[in-house]
Amino acid sequence: MTTPTLAGSALMDSSISPPKLRISGDWTLVHYHHLKAQLKQLTDRYDNRTPVDLTNLGALDTAGASLLVELFGCERVSQLAGTAPGLSSSSRALMQNIQVALSDFCEPLKEPEQAVGMQLLLRIGRAVDTVWQDTLQLLGFIGLILETIMLNLPRPKRWRVTSVISHIEQTGLDAAPIVALLTFLVGAVVAFLGATVLKTFGASIFTVDLLGFSFLREFGVLLTAILMAGRTASAYTAQIGSMKANEEIDAIRTLGLSPIELLVVPRILALLISLPILTFVAMVSGIIGGAVVCAVSLDISPALFLSLLQTDIGVQHFLVGILKAPVFAFLIASIGCLEGFKVSGSAESVGAHTTSSVVQSIFVVIVLDAVAALFCMEMGW
Structure with missing residues (x-):
């Protein structure tokens, strides 16, 4: 009981x-x-x-x-x-x-809530600090790349030609069809819009000039660089990030080799060679796309189209566009490789830095292209 x-x-x-x-x-x-x-x-x-x-x-x-x-x-x-x-x-x-x-036991104190304006300022401040730190890291990484290239220039035995050619195939040859198709379609759209607007003023013939100026100076190199930022920079980050996660880069250092020389420089050189060639392909494809629309919609024959293009468009416009390609290529490859080295070791980190490399590359390309356009306009080029 x-x-x-x-x-x-x-x-x-x-x-x-x-x-x-x-x-x-x-x-x-x-x-x-x-x-x-x-x-x-x-x-x-x-x-x-x-x-x-x-x-x-x-x-x-x-x-x-x-x-x-x-x-x-x-x-x-x-x-x-x-x-x-x-x-x-x-x-x-x-x-x-x-x-x-x-x-x-100590009862935790509740943190006082901050005003919305203060929270906004804090987020802006953190974002600005992040951009500043990323810029400093990129500048330091570019310095390491240039130092490694200069040290290896007088030593041909250290040139990794096979690796460079392999990366040229991956970044250049494999990307040529998509670049050509995209710029062909964009050229057709630009020509159609130009013809539609200029027809109102009886100036349809100037669609040829619009195509020449836009693709030789801006669209050819810009569209190609953006495609490479999304395709190549992400690939570089994923490749190097996976090696970082698997501790392969630590193994390279243990063997007394330089990861910059072994992994970064061949990718930089490959994109430096590929991007100008792809830019030329983009220029030609865009102009051909515009020529097709002009022949169909405006009755401008290919012979007349080429004659107007040769007469009105100077070679300096081609040079302005093609000279921006190596600069964009160097920055895209540098950002992609740097983000790969930032990977902490998890698959989530690989994905986050791959996304970051694409965003940063596209942002840098567009900003530099805008600055170059303003500079060339002020210089009268």
Whole structure:
């Protein structure tokens, strides 16, 4: 037969002087709410000098011990656990453990909420700092690349021709069809829009000039660079990032080899060769696409189209476009390789830095192209 439990109580015995606080019954989770109500009634009726009688204390668990700590405080409970007569060893040990746990507990402070404007300024500041740090890292990485190239120039035995040719095939030859198709379609669209707008003014013939200027100076190199930023920079980052995750780059350093010389320089040289060639392909394809639309919609024969192109478009426009290609190629390859070296070792990091390399490459290409266009316009080129 189960022994019935006696609800705990905390009563102030005022029949004696000084009054004594008598703790009795079971201080367990079952009687928690009843005991909590009694504690509220005892508020301001006792202090640290009030005598306490724990002789009739029955069962005690962690909930009851925490209420005793709430009633007397951590320091007084520690004193009672050590000196109170008639207290069982298990109750004494439990009171001491709860007292230590609650005395070490510190309720976390809620951080004050910041205003929306301050949060916006903080995010802008962090973004600016990130851009600045990435710029410094890129400049330092470019310095390492140029140093490695200059050191290896007088030593032909260290040139990795096979690796360069392999990367030229991957970045140049394999990308030629998509570049040609894309620029052909863009040339057709530009010619169609030019013909539609210029026809209103009776100047449809100037569609040829529009095509020549746009593709030789801007569209040819810009579209090709953006394609290479999405295709080649991401590939470079994924390749080097995977090697970083598999600790292959650490193995290269252990063997006394330079990762810059072995992995970066061949990719840089390959894109330096491929991008100008692809830019030329893009220029030709775009002009051919425009010529097709002119022949179909404007009755401008290919012979007349070429004659107008030769008469009105100077060679300097071709040079302005083609000379931007090596600069874009160097920056795209550098950013792609640098982001690969930043990979921390997980597949998630490889994906994040691959995305970052594409975004950074496209951003740098568009900004530099805009700056070059403004400079050439001011110089009259």
